[in-house]
Amino acid sequence: EAQVTQNPRYLITVTGKKLTVTCSQNMNHEYMSWYRQDPGLGLRQIYYSMNVEVTDKGDVPEGYKVSRKEKRNFPLILESPSPNQTSLYFCASSLKGSTEAFFGQGTRLTVV
Amino acid sequence: QQQVKQSPQSLIVQKGGISIINCAYENTAFDYFPWYQQFPGKGPALLIAIRPDVSEKKEGRFTISFNKSAKQFSLHIMDSQPGDSATYFCAPFSGSARQLTFGSGTQLTVLP
Numbered sequence: 618e619a620q621v622t623q624n625p626r627y628l629i630t631v632t633g634k635k636l637t638v639t640c641s642q643n644m645n646h647e648y649m650s651w652y653r654q655d656p657g658l659g660l661r662q663i664y665y666s667m668n669v670e671v672t673d674k675g676d677v678p679e680g681y682k683v684s685r686k687e688k689r690n691f692p693l694i695l696e697s698p699s700p701n702q703t704s705l706y707f708c709a710s711s712l713k714g715s716t717e718a719f720f721g722q723g724t725r726l727t728v729v
Numbered sequence: 730q731q732q733v734k735q736s737p738q739s740l741i742v743q744k745g746g747i748s749i750i751n752c753a754y755e756n757t758a759f760d761y762f763p764w765y766q767q768f769p770g771k772g773p774a775l776l777i778a779i780r781p782d783v784s785e786k787k788e789g790r791f792t793i794s795f796n797k798s799a800k801q802f803s804l805h806i807m808d809s810q811p812g813d814s815a816t817y818f819c820a821p822f823s824g825s826a827r828q829l830t831f832g833s834g835t836q837l838t839v840l841p
Binding site: 621648652657658659660661662665667675707709716717718719720721722723 | 733735738761763770771772773774775778818820822824827828829831832833834
């Protein structure tokens with residue numbers, strides 16, 4: 618089954634404790650991105666990657682890091698999480714040249 | 730700067746009624762106009778989309794109307810069903826930036 622898989626689905630952590638949210642897609646998509654969803658704000662792009670070893674900032678990159686060492690994986694790293702990063706996070710992928718994005722199931726992160 | 734304004738924030742419709750959601754944008758670089766549908770606990774999924782060279786597109790009970798001069802597009806759901814209850818996002822796409830810009834979302838509830 619073609620899908621984007623995120624882990625974990627739920628995470629509660631404390632301020633300052635580094636964490637990684639994993640994202641993997643099995644559709645051989647070149648383009649991957651991370652979004653955060655907050656009430657009343659829709660989804661905002663954090664980082665995106667056009668292909669392996671190519672990443673760039675989205676609209677709200679502060680406090681986040683990403684890496685793209687393999688085509689299928691695009692982890693999101695919070696090196697020192699803060700309460701304002703409490704949110705619902707989505708990973709998405711798409712084919713180069715395509716306008717349709719495929720989203721994962723989401724990761725609900727709470728930073729206390 | 731809010732590039733995409735979506736309204737209403739929430740909408741309650743009786744079964745069989747028509748649901749209408751509107752989206753206004755500012756960025757003339759947008760060149761593809763999709764609507765995404767999100768069910769609770771799931772990621773958004775592409776519902777229907779339109780290119781700017783047409784004014785209307787219909788897929789089953791779902792229709793997009795597009796007004797390029799007014800920089801607006803809307804989603805019409807005919808014969809609304811309880812299974813349509815979800816959050817809907819307009820997310821105009823810029824091919825040059827390869828980026829979706831999401832509206833704030835509309836929570837649709839269809840009463841049985």
